[in-house]
Amino acid sequence: MRLNFIRKVLYCHRGPATKTLLVMKLTAFILLITAMQVSANGFGQNVTISVKNAPLTKVFSLIEKQTDYVFFFDYSLLEKGKKITYRVSNLQLRAVLDSCFREQPFSYDIVDKTIVVRERVPEKTYVAPKETNRFQPYTGKVTGPDGIALSGASVVVKGSSKGTQTDENGNFTIDAEPKDVLVISFIGHLAKEFTLGSNAVPLVIRLEPEVATADEVVIVAYGQVRKKDLTGSVSQVKSKDINALPSTNVVQALSGRSTGVQVQQNNGTPGGPVSVRIRGVNSILGGNEPLYVVDGFPYSSNPTFLQNADIESIEILKDASSIAMYGSRGANGVVMITTRTGKKGERSNVTFESSYSMQQVTKKMKLLSPIQYAELYNEQAKNDGLAPYFTQGALDSIRNGPATDWQSLVLRNAPISNNNLTISGGNEKTRFSLSAGAFLQDGIVHNSDFKRYSMRANVNHDISKVFNVAYNATLTRITRKLQNSERGNRGSDIFSAMLMAPPTLSPYLQDGSYRRLTTAYPFISNAIINPMVNLNENSNQIKADRILSNLGFTIKPVDGLSIRISGGIESSNDRTDAYNNIEPSTNSVGAASIATSQFTNLLNENIANYAKTF
Structure with missing residues (x-):
């Protein structure tokens, strides 16, 4: 009956478009009948x-x-x-x-x-709770004084490690108990505490801006000015903010401390270089690093030799009027660092600061188990028309045998230790500050570290009401052990080899020598190396000495006029020792190199400043 109906339609309409449409309908009908048959027979097998x-x-x-x-x-x-x-x-x-x-x-x-x-998803069964959960969710919104939402504000339960941050709309949710105290803080605003009630009603928390004292002193290019007299764009970061969180150096501690300032670590090696951008990138081909001035002395590079505990304050000069004194050197902004010194009438103080923290890999890569690895390569061999790489006996041995976790062999939990001792004091004529510190950081990759030892002296003496002399000196020794973290080809570098090395093989043979992975498994990439060879047989050590010293005389011949004559020296001495041992498993014939560099910079500045209020 259906076939007759289709014939009738086909012969009654002879247009080409109509014929095409009917053929399509007929094809769809036949496919539908086929699908019904498949569906009917699927579970009949x-x-x-x-x-x-x-x-x-x-x-x-x-x-x-x-x-x-x-x-x-x-x-x-x-x-x-x-x-x-x-x-x-x-x-x-x-x-x-x-x-x-x-x-x-x-x-x-x-x-x-x-x-x-x-x-299998277990069936959900209701079990009556034995006791009521004492925690309940509290929601709220954090705004500024004008009602605008504050994104990224910190919301912490006082006296605990529980906390969260507000989203882009200023909203937050946190689990807490009634009568807990929330501490809400945001950069540039006064922190506020809020006691929770028993009813979890939405909270609206308004933070007031932090207003600096009008008489607070800010360091600028020409000296010191009060904030109320400041006309340029200057941001100040104080010592308590610099030491609030553990950081490798003072430049890294600037991250998130000032608007318009971007701080980025260029790589993950211990003591790696840090880039700073003030108000964005100013040049495509030229440098974009700001000028660093340490106690009035311009420094040619990042001042990573300084200990964080030695810093009194950091001022970031952003606009043209603030950096005018430094000309083109300050085109990318100026970061002025002032180290600690004694104060008039201060009794001698001894301060010891110490901190210890731990670094660890946030999340390791989830890789194939030994049996999964072997079966995967057998599947590859089958697709290539080859005999299996692993026999059934080998598969049974691998299934019940040990596995090699290459990530655990290469990576580790790495501690950071920071210790600093400061002696300071002063009387009406002389102020002094002496300090010694040690910063020790192990890398998360074995056989890598960064160590910094420093000594600093800061002495300021009033010879008379007219003459003043000031001396600053910092001596630093830096040692670094590096592992090659550059990207290689299909397992030729330490990180890709760590991820691609077979979990079925151990790194060492029975005689203690290194296993050549490509000899054991010739079907894998011929570029894969044993990552333990790079870790243990290659060495790259850097020793660096930094000296920054300056002496300045200030003369005040008349009221309102000061003349400052200063001179300083910056010296750096670096040595890099690189060794590659002879290693048959990587065809290494051995190599050794020594590279040294010396740099000395002398500077003299003479500044006259006249300030008089009429």
């Missing part, structure tokens, strides 16, 4: 299974050979399963699957012709 104490992968393989279905699963999930003994003849596929999965910690779903093995 019967299978025969006979296994004893066998893993499920063997059952899956038998089902795939007898049906049109394929299995999709995660090996790490199947490793949790139980071996089964099952014997059945010519039974429907659905019944076989239900029996195989009945006592397993996972279940299955069928999507078209694919049987997806998934983790």
